[in-house]
Amino acid sequence: MRFSMLTGVAVLAAALVLPPVPAQAVTVPEPGPDPSRAATAEQALQRDLGLTATEVRVRQAHEAAASVVERRLRAGLADRFAGAWFAPGEARLAVGVVNDADAAVVRAAGAVPVPVPRSERQLTATKDALDRAAHRAGKDVHTWYVDVAANTVVVSAAGRSAAERFVKAGAVDAGAVRVAVSEAPRTLYDIRGGDQYVINGNTLCSVGFSVNNGGFVTAGHCGGTGSPTLGYNNVSQGTFAGSSFPGNDYAWVRTNGNWTPRPWVNNYGGGSVPVAGSQEAVVGASICRSGRTTGWRCGVVQAKNVTVNYSGSLVHGLTQTSACAEGGDSGGAYITGDQAQGVTSGGAGNCSNGGHTFYQPLNEILSVYGLTLTTTGGGGGSRLIGWQDRCIDIPDGIPADGKRLRVWDCNTTPAQSWTFPGDGTVRAMGMCMDVAWGSTANGAAIQLANCSGNPAQQFVLSAAGDLVNPQSNKCVDVTSWGGNGTELQQWDCLGGANQKWRRG
Structure with a gap:
C-alpha cells in the first residue's frame, strides 16, 4: 500500500x-434471487435440457396442458391412479395404469398409458412408512422418495448396506424399493456484499x-x-x-x-x-x-x-x-x-x-x-430492458460504426446482448455504445461505434436504473416516449420511465 x-x-x-x-x-x-437474470427461461431450457427453441415451445405447450390432464385422471382413476410424468425425449404425458380398462381412459384423455404393478397410493404408503422410521435412518441415509416413472420408492444413501438397514427398519416391501448410492446433500448459500x-x-x-x-x-x-x-x-x-x-x-x-x-x-x-x-x-x-x-x-x-x-x-x-x-x-x-x-x-x-x-x-x-471480482458482466451479455419492456437493440442485427441504437421487442439475439466489461464501456457485437460526436447536448444520438476509450463511450447503470454518460451527465433516453423502433438519445436525467433501464 x-x-x-x-x-x-x-x-x-x-x-x-x-x-x-x-x-x-x-x-x-x-x-434473494439473482437480479441480473443472466438467461431467459427459454434460453435456460435450451442450455440445460439440450433443446432447440422449437422443442422448448412444443414442450412448454404440452406441459401447460399436462397439468389439466393429470388432475382429471387423478380424480377419475382415484386409488388406481399410478402417477403421471414426461419420459425423456417424449412430448406427450405418460400415466401409470394398473389394468387395461384404465389404459383406455388414459388414451381417451390424450396421454400415453404405461402398465405398472403398483398404484401411486401404494407407493406413497411405502414412503410414509419410511417417514415414520426416519429416526432409524442415520446420517448415511440421504433421501427417500416416490419415483412414479420407475414405479418404485427410491432410498439413496452413502452405501447399499445403510439403505438396506433403513428399509428393513421401516418394515416395508423391499420389492417396492430401489436403493441408490449418492453423495450426501448439503445446504447451499449465497455470498452477498453487506x-x-x-x-x-x-x-x-x-x-x-x-x-x-x-x-x-x-x-x-x-x-x-x-x-x-x-x-x-x-x-x-x-x-x-x-x-x-x-x-x-x-x-x-x-x-x-x-x-x-x-x-x-x-x-x-x-x-x-x-x-x-x-x-x-x-x-x-x-x-x-x-x-x-x-x-x-x-x-x-x-x-x-x-x-x-x-x-x-x-x-x-x-x-x-x-x-x-x-x-x-x-x-x-x-x-x-x-x-x-x-x-x-x-x-x-x-x-x-x-x-x-x-x-x-x-x-x-x-x-x-490476485483475485477477480464477481460481476454481473461475467462472460456473457444481458439485455437492457426499459420503457414498455422493450430492449436496447442494434437495428437489423448488423453492427456498424455510427449506427443509431433503438428500442425493440426483446429477443435473444446478439443485437440485444450487452456486456459491462468493467472498463466503463457497454458493448455488443464487438462494438461500444457511444454518444455521437462526444456531444454533451440534449438530443445527441446514442449510437454504436468502434471502441476507442473516448469518454463518450463511458456509461454507468446506477442503482436507480439510470444509464448515465458521466461526460455529459445525461441519461440514455427513449425519444418522445416512443414505441417499437424508437431511436435513443441522451437527455437531462429526469427520472421518467423512458430513462429507466435494467439488466435481464
Whole structure:
C-alpha cells in the first residue's frame, strides 16, 4: 500500500467491528434471487435440457396442458391412479395404469398409458412408512422418495448396506424399493456484499465483495489469517486466507463449497444492487455502503489517500466519505452505481448524529491477493430492458460504426446482448455504445461505434436504473416516449420511465 506525504493527517477513529456477542443472537435474512437474470427461461431450457427453441415451445405447450390432464385422471382413476410424468425425449404425458380398462381412459384423455404393478397410493404408503422410521435412518441415509416413472420408492444413501438397514427398519416391501448410492446433500448459500458474518464465533463484521477465486474480501481488522468464519445464518462458511492490519486494512476470506459468490450487494430494502465492475469513483462522487448494523447508507467521496490513526494503529491509503457507519459494519461494501469501490475500515461519529467513514479501496485488495471480482458482466451479455419492456437493440442485427441504437421487442439475439466489461464501456457485437460526436447536448444520438476509450463511450447503470454518460451527465433516453423502433438519445436525467433501464 502507498504512503501519503500529502494527506498524512492523523485521524482518530473507531474501527467498526461489533464487540463480541453470542453469534446465535443475530439473524439476517437469506440473500434473494439473482437480479441480473443472466438467461431467459427459454434460453435456460435450451442450455440445460439440450433443446432447440422449437422443442422448448412444443414442450412448454404440452406441459401447460399436462397439468389439466393429470388432475382429471387423478380424480377419475382415484386409488388406481399410478402417477403421471414426461419420459425423456417424449412430448406427450405418460400415466401409470394398473389394468387395461384404465389404459383406455388414459388414451381417451390424450396421454400415453404405461402398465405398472403398483398404484401411486401404494407407493406413497411405502414412503410414509419410511417417514415414520426416519429416526432409524442415520446420517448415511440421504433421501427417500416416490419415483412414479420407475414405479418404485427410491432410498439413496452413502452405501447399499445403510439403505438396506433403513428399509428393513421401516418394515416395508423391499420389492417396492430401489436403493441408490449418492453423495450426501448439503445446504447451499449465497455470498452477498453487506451481509453479516461471524469471526471466531463471537465477532461480527460485514461481507465486502464476492470474488471468483472463492470467497469474499473484507476488512483486515475483522480477523487474522486462519480465523474461521460463520455466515449470516451461523453455518460454517470459511477461513481468512489472508489479512493485513495495521498499515493496510484488507483481508480475503476463502469460503467452503456450501457458499456461492454472487455479484450483489444487499440494499437492506428487500433487494440487491448488482456489481458490474470496480471503476474507481472521483472525489465528490456519490457513494453508498452496506453493512449488517446500519444497512444501506450513502454520502459522497471526500478525500483519497488518507492516513488514519486508529488509537496508535496507522492505516495508509484509505478513502474518506460522508456516509455513516457503526460497529459491525466493518468490512462491508462501498459502491457507486454498479461499480464496487472498497470495504469499510472505520469512521468517526455515528448514524444518529452524523460522521464520516473510511474505506480500503477494492482494486488494491484484488491486486494483492490476485483475485477477480464477481460481476454481473461475467462472460456473457444481458439485455437492457426499459420503457414498455422493450430492449436496447442494434437495428437489423448488423453492427456498424455510427449506427443509431433503438428500442425493440426483446429477443435473444446478439443485437440485444450487452456486456459491462468493467472498463466503463457497454458493448455488443464487438462494438461500444457511444454518444455521437462526444456531444454533451440534449438530443445527441446514442449510437454504436468502434471502441476507442473516448469518454463518450463511458456509461454507468446506477442503482436507480439510470444509464448515465458521466461526460455529459445525461441519461440514455427513449425519444418522445416512443414505441417499437424508437431511436435513443441522451437527455437531462429526469427520472421518467423512458430513462429507466435494467439488466435481464
